[in-house]
Amino acid sequence: MSSLQNATKTADGVMVNGFLVSPTIDKCDGCDRVREFEGEKFCSSYPNPARKWVGGRCNFATHIKLEAAAAQKVNPLKASKRAAKGH
Ligand code: SF4
Numbered sequence: 129m130s131s132l133q134n135a136t137k138t139a140d141g142v143m144v145n146g147f148l149v150s151p152t153i154d155k156c157d158g159c160d161r162v163r164e165f166e167g168e169k170f171c172s173s174y175p176n177p178a179r180k181w182v183g184g185r186c187n188f189a190t191h192i193k194l195e196a197a198a199a200q201k202v203n204p205l206k207a208s209k210r211a212a213k214g215h
Contacts, residue, residue, distance in 0.1 A: 129169075130163055131164050131165055132149075132163035132172065133163070135165045142165060142170065144170075147175045149171075150176045151170055152170060152171050153181060155181050155185075155186070155189075156169070156177050156186070156189070159171075159190050159191045160191070161173050161190060173188050174186075174188070
């Protein structure tokens with residue numbers, strides 16, 4: 129795992145480019161965007177990974193892309209067109 133770039137430890141927590149970042153959550157495990165810093169894991173794309181998972185999966189998660197692609201195989205627009213044509 130590569131390390132978090134531009135990260136510094138401050139009294140408030142870990143900062144990256146002036147943003148306070150929160151560690152990743154268990155759902156992030158396996159994602160390519162996870163970076164390490166001072167023994168903790170952080171997301172290279174989001175300062176607050178937990179929030180990315182509220183109400184569904186993180187849309188930038190690299191480890192569950194395959195599942196998402198499979199779910200999108202059925203195109204709702206095409207399906208409704210087919211239904212309208214009557215076959
Ligand atoms: S991109 Fe999403 S799943 Fe991946 S580490 Fe960041 S918050 Fe977690």
